[in-house]
Amino acid sequence: MQDAGIPSDGALTRMADLHGIKLFTGPAGSATWFDCNCMHGSGDNITPYPRSNVFIVFNSVENAAQEPFAAPVRRPEFIGARDFTPVR
DSSP states (O other), rough: OOOOOOOOOOHHHHHHHHHHHOOOOHHHHHHHHOOOSSSSHHHEEEEEEEEOOOOOOOGGGGGOOOOSSSSSOOOOOSSSOOOOOOOO
């Protein structure tokens, strides 16, 4: 359960009252893509079938990863790539 970096229940209520809540649904095998900076929430998987989440972050090459300041080691390459060659 995530407990850091989440809005309070009061903040969520104010945002929902102001902007409403949109539900995204689709047939089995479908996917939803959205910017991770959008307020979002995912409920528990209530089916007997597995569900996967994939998080992809596109970052400016001017914002290359640095050595960790709060973690004992770097993230593994498959989580935090170290190739900051611009995509053209």
